[in-house]
Amino acid sequence: MDHQDVSQALRRVPFLRTLREPDFTRIAGLTTVRHYLPGKTIVCQDDTAISLYCVVKGTVRVEHHQSDGDRTVVLAQLGPGGFFGEMSLLDDHPRSASAIAVTDTDCALLTKWDFHHELRTHPRLALSLMRLLSERIRELDEKIIV
Numbered sequence: 001m002d003h004q005d006v007s008q009a010l011r012r013v014p015f016l017r018t019l020r021e022p023d024f025t026r027i028a029g030l031t032t033v034r035h036y037l038p039g040k041t042i043v044c045q046d047d048t049a050i051s052l053y054c055v056v057k058g059t060v061r062v063e064h065h066q067s068d069g070d071r072t073v074v075l076a077q078l079g080p081g082g083f084f085g086e087m088s089l090l091d092d093h094p095r096s097a098s099a100i101a102v103t104d105t106d107c108a109l110l111t112k113w114d115f116h117h118e119l120r121t122h123p124r125l126a127l128s129l130m131r132l133l134s135e136r137i138r139e140l141d142e143k144i145i146v
Contacts, residue, residue, distance in 0.1 A: 006033060006108050009056040012081020015128040023125075027118060031108040036101035045098045049088030051109040055080050058105030064097045077102070086129070089115050 007028050010016055016024065033056060036042055042053065045065055053060075055078050062076040062084055075097055078084065088095045089112050110118075119126045 003028070005056055005106075006031060009054055009080045010108060013054055013083050015125060015132050018124045018128040019122065023122060027110065027114075028108075030114045030118075031110050033106055033108050036105045036107065038101055038103055038105075040101045040105075042099040042101060042105075042107065043085060043095055045096065046094045049085055049092075049095055050112050052085045052089055052112075052115050053083060053099065054108045054110070055082045056106040056108050059102040060084070060105055060107070061100050061102050062097050063100065086115075086133075 007024075010024070010028055010031070016027065019027065031054070036058070042060060043049075057080060060078045060082065061074060062078065064073045064075055066072070076082070076084075084097075084099050085095070087093075119129070
C-alpha cells in the first residue's frame with residue numbers, strides 16, 4: 001500500500017479536509033494500514049473501540065445486529081474515503097455496529113489516543129467533526145419525522 005493511496009483516501013474524509021497540509025501529513029503518518037480479505041470482520045458490534053478506520057481500497061459493509069438476533073440492518077456500504085469507528089472513540093461506548101470487508105480491503109487506522117490528541121490540538125478538526133455529526137443527526141431526524 002502506497003503512502004499516496006492512504007493520503008488520497010484520508011483527503012476524502014470530510015472532517016479531515018479542514019486541515020492544513022503539514023497537519024494532514026502528520027495525521028497520515030500516524031496511521032497504520034491493515035489488509036482484510038472478503039468476508040473478514042474488521043470490527044464487531046459491542047467491542048471496545050481503539051481505532052478510527054478509513055477505507056483506502058475496497059468495500060466495507062457496516063451493519064447493526066438487533067439485540068434479539070433475528071435481524072441485521074445494513075447501515076452503510078463504504079468505499080475509499082469512507083470511515084467508521086468515530087462514535088465509539090468519542091463517547092467511550094462499545095461499537096454500535098460491525099464492519100465487514102466485502103472485497104479485498106485496505107484500511108488506514110488512527111488509534112484512539114492519536115485521534116484524541118489531534119482533536120485537542122486542532123480545534124478546527126474538532127469543529128469539523130461536530131459539524132459532520134450534526135448533519136448525521138439532522139438526516140436521522142428527517143427519517144424519523146417522515
